[in-house]
Amino acid sequence: MEKNKVTIQDVAKRAGVSITTVSRVMNKNYPVKESTKIKVEKAIEELNFTPNMLARGLIRNKTYTIGVIVPSIANLFFPTVVKGIEHYMKAHGYTIFLSDTEGDAKEERKIITTLMDRQVDGIIIIDPRNENIKNGYLEEVTKKIPLVVINGYSKGIKCHFVLNDQEMGTYDALNYLLECGHKNVAFLRGKDSYSYDLKEKVYYDIHEKHEMVINQENVVIIEDGNSIQTSDLSMAAVMKRLESNNPPSAIFACNDTMAVGAMNGIKKAGLRVPEDVSIIGYDNTMISQLTEPKLTTVDQNMYELGQKSARRLHEIMKDKNESFMRIVLENSLIKRDTVTILNQD
Amino acid sequence: MEKNKVTIQDVAKRAGVSITTVSRVMNKNYPVKESTKIKVEKAIEELNFTPNMLARGLIRNKTYTIGVIVPSIANLFFPTVVKGIEHYMKAHGYTIFLSDTEGDAKEERKIITTLMDRQVDGIIIIDPRNENIKNGYLEEVTKKIPLVVINGYSKGIKCHFVLNDQEMGTYDALNYLLECGHKNVAFLRGKDSYSYDLKEKVYYDIHEKHEMVINQENVVIIEDGNSIQTSDLSMAAVMKRLESNNPPSAIFACNDTMAVGAMNGIKKAGLRVPEDVSIIGYDNTMISQLTEPKLTTVDQNMYELGQKSARRLHEIMKDKNESFMRIVLENSLIKRDTVTILNQD
DNA sequence: TTGAAAGCGCTAACAT
DNA sequence: ATGTTAGCGCTTTCAA
Numbered sequence: 124m125e126k127n128k129v130t131i132q133d134v135a136k137r138a139g140v141s142i143t144t145v146s147r148v149m150n151k152n153y154p155v156k157e158s159t160k161i162k163v164e165k166a167i168e169e170l171n172f173t174p175n176m177l178a179r180g181l182i183r184n185k186t187y188t189i190g191v192i193v194p195s196i197a198n199l200f201f202p203t204v205v206k207g208i209e210h211y212m213k214a215h216g217y218t219i220f221l222s223d224t225e226g227d228a229k230e231e232r233k234i235i236t237t238l239m240d241r242q243v244d245g246i247i248i249i250d251p252r253n254e255n256i257k258n259g260y261l262e263e264v265t266k267k268i269p270l271v272v273i274n275g276y277s278k279g280i281k282c283h284f285v286l287n288d289q290e291m292g293t294y295d296a297l298n299y300l301l302e303c304g305h306k307n308v309a310f311l312r313g314k315d316s317y318s319y320d321l322k323e324k325v326y327y328d329i330h331e332k333h334e335m336v337i338n339q340e341n342v343v344i345i346e347d348g349n350s351i352q353t354s355d356l357s358m359a360a361v362m363k364r365l366e367s368n369n370p371p372s373a374i375f376a377c378n379d380t381m382a383v384g385a386m387n388g389i390k391k392a393g394l395r396v397p398e399d400v401s402i403i404g405y406d407n408t409m410i411s412q413l414t415e416p417k418l419t420t421v422d423q424n425m426y427e428l429g430q431k432s433a434r435r436l437h438e439i440m441k442d443k444n445e446s447f448m449r450i451v452l453e454n455s456l457i458k459r460d461t462v463t464i465l466n467q468d
Numbered sequence: 469m470e471k472n473k474v475t476i477q478d479v480a481k482r483a484g485v486s487i488t489t490v491s492r493v494m495n496k497n498y499p500v501k502e503s504t505k506i507k508v509e510k511a512i513e514e515l516n517f518t519p520n521m522l523a524r525g526l527i528r529n530k531t532y533t534i535g536v537i538v539p540s541i542a543n544l545f546f547p548t549v550v551k552g553i554e555h556y557m558k559a560h561g562y563t564i565f566l567s568d569t570e571g572d573a574k575e576e577r578k579i580i581t582t583l584m585d586r587q588v589d590g591i592i593i594i595d596p597r598n599e600n601i602k603n604g605y606l607e608e609v610t611k612k613i614p615l616v617v618i619n620g621y622s623k624g625i626k627c628h629f630v631l632n633d634q635e636m637g638t639y640d641a642l643n644y645l646l647e648c649g650h651k652n653v654a655f656l657r658g659k660d661s662y663s664y665d666l667k668e669k670v671y672y673d674i675h676e677k678h679e680m681v682i683n684q685e686n687v688v689i690i691e692d693g694n695s696i697q698t699s700d701l702s703m704a705a706v707m708k709r710l711e712s713n714n715p716p717s718a719i720f721a722c723n724d725t726m727a728v729g730a731m732n733g734i735k736k737a738g739l740r741v742p743e744d745v746s747i748i749g750y751d752n753t754m755i756s757q758l759t760e761p762k763l764t765t766v767d768q769n770m771y772e773l774g775q776k777s778a779r780r781l782h783e784i785m786k787d788k789n790e791s792f793m794r795i796v797l798e799n800s801l802i803k804r805d806t807v808t809i810l811n812q813d
Numbered sequence: 814t815t816g817a818a819a820g821c822g823c824t825a826a827c828a829t
Numbered sequence: 830a831t832g833t834t835a836g837c838g839c840t841t842t843c844a845a
Contacts, residue, residue: 130838141816153841156814175529176586178838182821183524188565188586194539197551197771203696204838209568218582221566222531223554237563241521272480351548354693363800383758390760409696413728415735415760426542476824488833491824498825501830523822527837 129170138166148432151172162338180242188236189436190220192231192248198382199408200425204249204273207429208403217244217363226315226349228252236263236380245269245436250349259394269439271432275317276449285432289318289405292421292454293325296375296403299456301333304465305373305401309341309364311357311385312377313348320406322377340364340370345381353372357384358391365392372465373401379408382418386461397463407457416460423454479783483511494519523589525587532562534590534781535583539694539720540572542752544725545770549594549618552774560782562589569693571595571660580609581752590614590781595694598660601625614784618750620662621794628784630747630777634663634750637766637799638670641748642720644801646678649810650718650746654686654709656702656730658724666686667722667750685709686716692725702729703736710745718746719811727763731806740806752802768799 135142140159147153148163155163166172180186191208193201209219220238224231231252238246246268255261255279264270271283300308310326312319323342330337343364345356361374361384374389376382382404389400396402396416404411407422407466431450439445485504485666493508500508510515525531535720536553538546554564559687565583576597583591591613593606601604601622609615616628633800645653654658655671657664668687675682688709690701706729719734726747734745741747741761749756752767753793776795 128838132838142839143816143818143841144814147815154814157814173581173585175521175526176839177526178821179840180821181520181823181838182840186522191566195551196554197548199544202547203542205566206568207538207564209541213567216669218565218567218586220563221536221550221554222558222563223551236518240518241563276655308817338841352759354754387758410755410758413699413732413755413759477822487823488825488834489830490831494832495824499830501817520822521838525837526839527823527824529837571822649839 127304128175129172131172131174131332133170134163134172137170138163144445145333147392157196157387181267184242186244188220188241190222190234190241190243190244190246190302192222192224192234192238192251194224194247194250196221196223197351198282198349198408200251200349200378200406200423203408203425204429206430207426208247208433209429211430211433211437216271220264223335224252226252226314226347228254231255232260238284239268243268245437245440247271247273247432248275250316251275253277253317256282256317262271269443271436271439273428273432281447283406283435283445283447284369285428285435286449286451287423287428288451288454289321289423290325291423292405292423292456293322294329294374295454296346296405296421297326297329299377299458300373300401300462301372302404303462305371306335307338307341307369307373309343309361309371309374311343311360311381313345313353313381316348317346319377319447326375335407336399338369339458340367340369353378354384354387358382358388361385361388362392365389365394371400373403373462376402376404379406379411379418379420380406382420383410386414386418399460401462401465403462411459413459414461419459419461420457422457426451428452471598474517476517476519479508479511479517480516482515483508484623491560496655497503523574525705529587531587531589533565533586533596534562535565535567535579536586537569537579537583537591537593537596538574539569539595541566541568542678542696542793543694544755545723545751546594548753548770549774549777552771552776553592554774554780556775556778556782567665567793569597571597571692573599576600577605579763582805584613588613590616590785592618592777592781593614593620594618595661595663598622599664601627614781614788616781616784617775618773622662626792626794628790629782630771630780631794631796632768633796633799634666634766634768635670637750637768637801638720639674640801641750641766641797642674643711643719644803645720645746645748645807648718648746648807651713652678652683652686652716653720654688654706654716654719654728656688656690656719658690658698658707658726661693664693664722671720683714684712685712692752693722693726696724698725699724699729699732702726703733706730706733710739716745718748718807720803721749724749724751724763724765727765728755728759731759731763742806746807746810748807756804759806764806765802766799766806769797769800773797
């Protein structure tokens with residue numbers, strides 16, 4: 124274990140110049156005579172020198188690191204978004220810090236503090252807790268550091284948002300179900316997140332618009348909507364719902380994992396998909412193409428979501444006065460094989 | 469945008485003490501009079517001061533950051549391992565840098581350099597390119613910085629390894645297939661990774677042991693074994709293989725994603741799983757429980773793999789003279805519904 | 814074209 | 830128990 128990391132001093136000594144000169148050839152920001160430049164480059168090469176980013180960051184007040192915060196990395200949705208972010212950022216010289224919140228608002232705040240202590244140049248937070256948006260916490264953070272919020276929103280809050288048009292996506296999905304004759308539709312959601320609230324609102328609106336009464340039993344909340352257990356929890360919840368005396372003819376699930384759990388629940392209850400119960404998921408993660416039958420779902424274009432958000436953060440980091448806006452990506456219904464047309468009687 | 473970050477200077481001024489004293493109450497490493505301690509804590513509180521980790525890291529030569537390198541984060545296997553790492557490390561005060569290599573050996577080396585420039589305290593690399601193990605590169609890295617290698621290995625190379633007993637797992641799976649009467653078994657693998665090589669070796673060994681000749685057509689290589697396209701590539705490859713005049717009665721896939729792709733291929737070819745073709749996957753990722761029928765696979769206990777590796781890295785960081793060893797985790801065959809007993813004739 | 818020197822924010826001897 | 834001072838490795842004035 125050779126702890127003697129080679130520093131700019133060593134290079135300077137070897138090249139017979141000052142550290143200032145070494146710095147200059149590294150950064151190419153001041154004129155250096157060709158011959159000395161070559162000497163220095165040779166020394167760098169020979170010593171295999173690479174600069175200490177901590178020292179550089181300390182003085183430049185710029186670290187070329189950003190923080191990425193997700194509820195859970197062990198999820199089908201977030202990794203692809205993270206990948207989109209990472210690709211863009213890496214191409215621009217940034218390295219990313221990744222952190223899980225487990226969907227806990229307090230942990231989320233703690234992570235943000237940690238990241239700021241580490242002097243990240245910016246932060247992207249995916250699916251933040253509603254609480255931290257609505258109480259103005261993220262707005263305060265935005266005053267201190269470039270922050271992009273993915274799939275979270277609240278009116279009047281001054282943050283830089285990148286959103287999927289989940290309202291439209293949900294509307295399309297629910298409307299399609301209605302067109303197929305499904306009037307008794309269960310709505311599967313998780314707890315406390317903008318996405319769920321938004322979708323639920325659309326669910327209510329559609330019922331209202333068509334003057335249909337909502338059976339509150341049809342709004343079922345999964346304790347943990349974004350984890351390894353989600354599928355099992357959804358399965359159990361759906362089986363319970365199907366046992367009632369007015370079981371739904373279709374289920375709308377707020378994400379594909381819940382949808383797959385729901386499919387399993389339907390099958391376990393001895394029913395068929397879609398003949399007995401139709402189902403639509405959300406996200407268009409890879410599993411939606413792997414189920415049998417293939418899941419009808421709504422595409423969120425996760426990789427692009429990550430990329431666009433990274434680009435947005437990059438803009439904000441370059442110009443701290445970028446005005447606040449919502450960037451809204453289109454969502455589209457992917458019709459596959461889990462929805463059937465209901466016989467109207 | 470208030471760029472005036474509050475520093476230890478500000479706290480010292482406000483509390484009317486020296487910065488040293490502030491440092492002492494923060495770190496609790498020297499005695500401080502109770503009354504001054506309270507003054508300082510009050511100032512810290514009021515100014516909402518948190519220390520600059522860059523400055524601290526620079527002088528302490530310890531950053532409480534580690535690097536985690538994966539082939540692709542948009543994969544079913546790696547995120548869970550990463551989560552295991554993150555949980556352990558966060559509990560010990562570390563933050564993680566995450567990077568994708570896209571399975572490229574050169575990129576892998578570049579990332580390691582970047583991480584070292586960022587002065588990480590240690591690195592965990594999952595499924596590294598064989599090339600970088602065998603050519604001694606990772607061994608060289610180990611001389612400079614604590615490094616744990618997950619699911620990579622080469623004899624005589626001095627690195628700290630944490631492995632799944634994929635040899636045993638593969639053996640159990642292949643043997644089970646044999647017991648069920650499958651003698652014409654296709655082997656689905658990706659390119660250039662220790663895991664694939666290891667499994668393929670077992671595949672050969674078993675054939676030899678039972679004096680069965682290997683049909684080279686049965687060893688099929690998927691161009692990209694760990695990406696979003698893997699499933700589709702596997703599906704295509706399997707369909708092609710099934711078209712031949714001696715189609716296999718069973719398929720062993722090196723990971724679950726390939727297995728699911730294979731299942732889809734079998735179905736698309738108009739055959740049934742497992743009646744016509746049996747299949748075993750590897751990893752026991754969540755999708756193996758979501759397929760219909762449920763996938764028989766080998767459990768790698770991914771979360772634990774991450775955790776144990778993080779603990780191992782922690783040990784190595786504490787004692788740089790930790791001796792080299794292989795930590796081997798057990799794998800176990802999970803029998804579900806995709807293998808049938810063949811009629812012997 | 815180059816170098817000396819100040820200093821980024823913090824810690825850790827060394828004084829007192 | 831507290832403060833003074835010297836750096837950690839680098840960038841960036843300012844002088845020469």
